[in-house]
Amino acid sequence: MQIIESTTPILIVTVSLIGAILIALTGERNRNLREFLTILVAGIKFVLVFSMVELILKGSVITYTAFQITDKLSIAFKVDALGILFALTASFLWIITSFYSIGYMRGNNEKKQTRFYVCFAIALSATMGVAMSANLFTTFVFYEIITISTFPLVAHKGTPEALAGAKKYLTFLLATSIAFQLTAVIMTYNYAGTIDFSNKGILEGKASDSIITIMFILYMAGIAKAAMMPFHGWLPAAMVAPTPVSALLHAVAVVKTGVFVVVKVVLHIFGVDLLQRLGLGVALGYVASFTIIMASVVALTQDNLKRRLAYSTVGQLSYIVLGVSLLTTSGIAGSIMHITLHAFGKITLFFTAGAIYVVLHKTEVSQLAGIGRQMPFTMAAFTIGSLSMIGTPPLGGFISKWYILVGAVQAHELFFIVVLSISTILNACYFLPIVYSAFFKEPSHDNHHGGHHHNDHHDTCLEGKHIFLVAPLVLTAIGALTAFLFSGYLFDLVSIVLKGVR
Amino acid sequence: MIRHQLPAIIIVAPFIMAILTNLIGLWSRSACYYAALFTAGVSLFSSIGILDTVISTGKISYRLGGWEPPWGIEYLVDHLNAYMLVIVTLIAFLSILYSYRFAEKDMPARIPQFYSLMLLLLTGLIGMTITGDAFNLYVLIEITSIACYALIAKGDDKSPLASFNYLIIGTAGACLYLIGVGYLYILTGSLNMADLTNLLPKVYHTKALLAAFFFFIVGIAIKMAFFPLHGWLPNAYNHSPDSVSAFMAGTVTKVCAYVLIRVMFTIFQPQYSLSIVPILPLLGWLSVGAMLYGCILALAQRELKNIFSYLIIAEVGYIVVGISTATKIGFTGSVLHILNDAIMMACLFFTAGAIAYKTGAKTIDDVKGIHKKMPLTTAGFTVGAVSVVGVPPTCGFFSKWYLLLGTIHSGEYHYTAGLLLSSLLCAIVLYRVLQSMYSQNNEISTKNDEAPATMLFPIYVTVFAILIIGFISGNIISTVIDKTIPIGFR
Numbered sequence: 001m002q003i004i005e006s007t008t009p010i011l012i013v014t015v016s017l018i019g020a021i022l023i024a025l026t027g028e029r030n031r032n033l034r035e036f037l038t039i040l041v042a043g044i045k046f047v048l049v050f051s052m053v054e055l056i057l058k059g060s061v062i063t064y065t066a067f068q069i070t071d072k073l074s075i076a077f078k079v080d081a082l083g084i085l086f087a088l089t090a091s092f093l094w095i096i097t098s099f100y101s102i103g104y105m106r107g108n109n110e111k112k113q114t115r116f117y118v119c120f121a122i123a124l125s126a127t128m129g130v131a132m133s134a135n136l137f138t139t140f141v142f143y144e145i146i147t148i149s150t151f152p153l154v155a156h157k158g159t160p161e162a163l164a165g166a167k168k169y170l171t172f173l174l175a176t177s178i179a180f181q182l183t184a185v186i187m188t189y190n191y192a193g194t195i196d197f198s199n200k201g202i203l204e205g206k207a208s209d210s211i212i213t214i215m216f217i218l219y220m221a222g223i224a225k226a227a228m229m230p231f232h233g234w235l236p237a238a239m240v241a242p243t244p245v246s247a248l249l250h251a252v253a254v255v256k257t258g259v260f261v262v263v264k265v266v267l268h269i270f271g272v273d274l275l276q277r278l279g280l281g282v283a284l285g286y287v288a289s290f291t292i293i294m295a296s297v298v299a300l301t302q303d304n305l306k307r308r309l310a311y312s313t314v315g316q317l318s319y320i321v322l323g324v325s326l327l328t329t330s331g332i333a334g335s336i337m338h339i340t341l342h343a344f345g346k347i348t349l350f351f352t353a354g355a356i357y358v359v360l361h362k363t364e365v366s367q368l369a370g371i372g373r374q375m376p377f378t379m380a381a382f383t384i385g386s387l388s389m390i391g392t393p394p395l396g397g398f399i400s401k402w403y404i405l406v407g408a409v410q411a412h413e414l415f416f417i418v419v420l421s422i423s424t425i426l427n428a429c430y431f432l433p434i435v436y437s438a439f440f441k442e443p444s445h446d447n448h449h450g451g452h453h454h455n456d457h458h459d460t461c462l463e464g465k466h467i468f469l470v471a472p473l474v475l476t477a478i479g480a481l482t483a484f485l486f487s488g489y490l491f492d493l494v495s496i497v498l499k500g501v502r
Numbered sequence: 503m504i505r506h507q508l509p510a511i512i513i514v515a516p517f518i519m520a521i522l523t524n525l526i527g528l529w530s531r532s533a534c535y536y537a538a539l540f541t542a543g544v545s546l547f548s549s550i551g552i553l554d555t556v557i558s559t560g561k562i563s564y565r566l567g568g569w570e571p572p573w574g575i576e577y578l579v580d581h582l583n584a585y586m587l588v589i590v591t592l593i594a595f596l597s598i599l600y601s602y603r604f605a606e607k608d609m610p611a612r613i614p615q616f617y618s619l620m621l622l623l624l625t626g627l628i629g630m631t632i633t634g635d636a637f638n639l640y641v642l643i644e645i646t647s648i649a650c651y652a653l654i655a656k657g658d659d660k661s662p663l664a665s666f667n668y669l670i671i672g673t674a675g676a677c678l679y680l681i682g683v684g685y686l687y688i689l690t691g692s693l694n695m696a697d698l699t700n701l702l703p704k705v706y707h708t709k710a711l712l713a714a715f716f717f718f719i720v721g722i723a724i725k726m727a728f729f730p731l732h733g734w735l736p737n738a739y740n741h742s743p744d745s746v747s748a749f750m751a752g753t754v755t756k757v758c759a760y761v762l763i764r765v766m767f768t769i770f771q772p773q774y775s776l777s778i779v780p781i782l783p784l785l786g787w788l789s790v791g792a793m794l795y796g797c798i799l800a801l802a803q804r805e806l807k808n809i810f811s812y813l814i815i816a817e818v819g820y821i822v823v824g825i826s827t828a829t830k831i832g833f834t835g836s837v838l839h840i841l842n843d844a845i846m847m848a849c850l851f852f853t854a855g856a857i858a859y860k861t862g863a864k865t866i867d868d869v870k871g872i873h874k875k876m877p878l879t880t881a882g883f884t885v886g887a888v889s890v891v892g893v894p895p896t897c898g899f900f901s902k903w904y905l906l907l908g909t910i911h912s913g914e915y916h917y918t919a920g921l922l923l924s925s926l927l928c929a930i931v932l933y934r935v936l937q938s939m940y941s942q943n944n945e946i947s948t949k950n951d952e953a954p955a956t957m958l959f960p961i962y963v964t965v966f967a968i969l970i971i972g973f974i975s976g977n978i979i980s981t982v983i984d985k986t987i988p989i990g991f992r
Contacts, residue, residue: 069900069976141894148893158942167933174929178892179922182906190910 009077078134081496103468165240172234181222201271225258243354251346284325296426331407341396345388351473370443381477386431396483512548520621527614549587578634596960597749604745623649664737675724685714726758729792744855752848767988786826790920792819797927832908839901849886849964856953871943897971
């Protein structure tokens with residue numbers, strides 16, 4: 001394995017910080033320039049991330065130490081296959097989300113748009129920081145920056161509900177990370193003498209089994225961004241945010257940061273062998289299974305579309321945790337691929353929810369009857385997104401679910417196979433009725449809130465004026481489709497990760 | 503040559519100017535401000551010079567008036583003193599800069615006396631930090647306290663009572679310290695700290711020394727507002743004038759914490775405080791009490807300065823808990839936290855003062871929607887608050903990191919739990935303030951009406967320090983703090 005020293009990682013982190021400053025300086029006076037800057041920065045960031053892919057595929061690792069605080073404590077970056085996969089996903093989807101944000105924020109006449117774009121850019125910087133971090137300390141610092149920088153985004157509307165939601169968001173994320181995650185990190189530092197990620201884990205033989213078990217529990221409780229029950233409450237609460245935030249941050253960047261850190265901790269701090277010996281993987285698998293089933297059941301009962309999607313996310317995140325907890329090659333592979341593949345499907349679904357809100361001012365599932373005629377592209381994308389969630393071929397979600405299932409078989413854990421099957425059925429139960437009623441039911445006139453639309457508009461397509469809203473969601477839907485065909489490239493990266501840990 | 507005289511200049515300059523401002527005031531009142539600012543600047547530069555000398559050449563010993571110790575007064579400057587001197591003079595300089603508009607507004611007729619007292623307070627604090635003589639330290643504690651009593655009494659209607667309260671309790675504390683000094687003098691015949699370090703081991707077994715030790719600890723604990731002897735602090739700081747509360751909040755308790763370290767680990771050798779009299783577990787439990795009590799009481803307050811005052815009580819607990827782990831890393835955290843806490847508290851009190859100056863707002867409810875009116879001040883406050891909670895990458899996180907590491911390293915997990923719980927409570931306390939500041943309020947005019955530059959500049963110096971100290975903390979630790987760790991710490 002070749003180690004390459006390069007400044008690219010720090011550039012990736014700083015480019016959107018500089019972007020944030022420029023956006024703040026431009027402000028409301030020149031909206032086009034402000035939004036052009038957002039897209040420019042997103043583009044540069046993606047190109048920079050992409051420029052590292054080739055080296056990573058050759059098996060190299062790119063490192064950079066930004067600040068050496070003490071001899072063992074540093075803000076340092078190490079880009080490996082796992083990190084680049086997450087960084088690529090998040091930075092690519094940021095570009096699409098930037099276009100979508102323009103359509104959404106302008107179409108909705110939202111206030112404080114400058115603050116919105118600034119916080120967004122900072123959050124993405126921090127996400128890249130987590131994706132590329134070389135040690136737990138760096139991870140923790142950026143993890144907290146994500147929490148703080150997304151808080152104004154959740155509280156964006158400034159209404160009492162938005163503030164209450166934002167408070168819950170901050171309470172869950174800050175309290176768990178300070179009380180549990182920080183303790184776990186410091187305990188790791190104390191016992192292992194280092195907090196650098198290493199392929200085989202760093203804790204083997206460094207502490208007694210009971211201490212390691214306690215640390216494992218602290219980590220899993222402390223990484224609340226992975227939304228494992230009972231620490232999932234912040235995610236539905238965060239749905240008060242504008243939809244671009246829900247789409248990119250609460251379906252991709254923030255929550256995937258959570259599961260990404262879980263995967264990192266499992267593979268690179270504890271190590272597969274240690275967890276297998278202590279039987280902690282199976283224990284984690286049971287918690288994830290519980291979350292998967294419960295979240296799907298709760299999702300069935302939600303009438304608010306975004307809240308239903310949020311609970312679906314809670315369940316899908318636990319797929320990733322379940323996959324890695326199996327500690328088998330296929331399980332880990334499925335789990336890592338699900339980080340990317342779920343992202344495309346879920347961001348599509350959130351984009352459609354936002355588009356429906358902007359165009360028709362509808363937020364509840366029960367109001368969606370017949371809207372397929374007004375928004376055909378949107379609802380087609382929704383269909384693709386939900387099929388990907390359910391995991392039907394030929395969509396991305398199928399691939400990762402397949403690998404996780406194979407992983408469960410390899411681990412001889414038939415219980416998890418049952419869990420995944422039940423979850424698939426439940427997913428179908430809460431997504432397909434929406435698709436059915438949108439396309440095949442007659443619009444119900446009672447529930448029609450948009451007073452300015454006349455009845456004869458029910459059959460006309462309303463999407464033409466909202467190209468910035470519709471084009472991104474069509475693109476991500478296509479992404480979810482093509483991900484199935486091109487998952488081979490994805491697997492190249494995943495196999496590098498697997499080579500390291502096994 | 504002037505470099506050798508810095509330990510004298512740093513204290514003589516503010517002392518002489520404290521007297522001179524009264525005369526300068528007869529000629530021009532505004533000149534007092536510039537004279538005080540200049541003097542604080544001289545002290546700041548001297549302290550940086552001293553720190554630089556100490557880092558490059560090691561301990562400095564300065565004999566005042568050329569008298570040989572143990573009869574004459576010796577100023578002994580090692581890494582810990584030099585570090586404290588920079589903190590004290592920096593906060594003093596910023597506070598005097600900050601006080602310009604307040605002095606003009608609150609006490610136009612008494613500007614010379616005000617700056618005279620400010621400089622006297624600075625003299626006392628510098629003296630406490632720099633002196634190497636136990637009795638001299640007592641004198642300087644009293645100078646500091648008297649300046650504090652007078653300054654506090656210049657505040658609002660309730661301030662005379664608060665000041666009187668502080669005077670009674672503070673005098674008791676100083677007396678206890680003095681009794682301790684008396685015991686030591688009877689036992690050894692010396693008052694010089696370095697001398698005492700060598701003389702005391704012969705009498706370590708005596709009950710008299712044990713009594714003296716406890717007189718010291720209790721006396722200093724009162725002065726540093728260490729739980730449960732903190733009673734004087736909230737009222738005194740809350741009712742003090744806005745111009746001085748930041749100065750006192752940033753320095754007085756911190757310098758007293760320094761005195762505690764000096765007494766426990768210099769006058770008494772570390773082995774006495776560690777093994778002969780096992781006082782550390784007691785201090786540790788009390789500091790857990792301080793951390794929780796301070797934060798819980800802060801939750802119950804409505805006035806901003808009152809909230810911050812209770813947070814100081816908690817922060818004193820943070821400083822002591824690191825010492826009481828008896829680990830190198832915990833002690834590092836404590837010393838680093840002295841710096842961080844001084845800066846953070848100065849930041850919070852500066853912003854609260856600036857808001858009160860512009861709008862008269864003092865309580866959580868008053869500051870509703872203030873971010874529209876004073877965006878820069880509110881942003882500064884936000885950084886300070888985030889740092890008090892201990893969120894990375896602000897400096898508060900880094901000292902908390904070392905403190906937590908120390909508690910885990912020593913195996914005292916109840917300290918760890920206390921620290922974490924108190925961080926969470928802190929988060930709730932400051933969240934309430936921030937929420938109010940950033941909420942919508944239609945009653946307040948949205949016109950941008952920012953604090954004057956003499957206030958914004960000190961606020962942003964502290965903000966900048968909060969953001970930068972964390973990243974250079976490695977340097978601070980390796981060049982300064984590592985050299986201050988007492989022998990015998992694990």
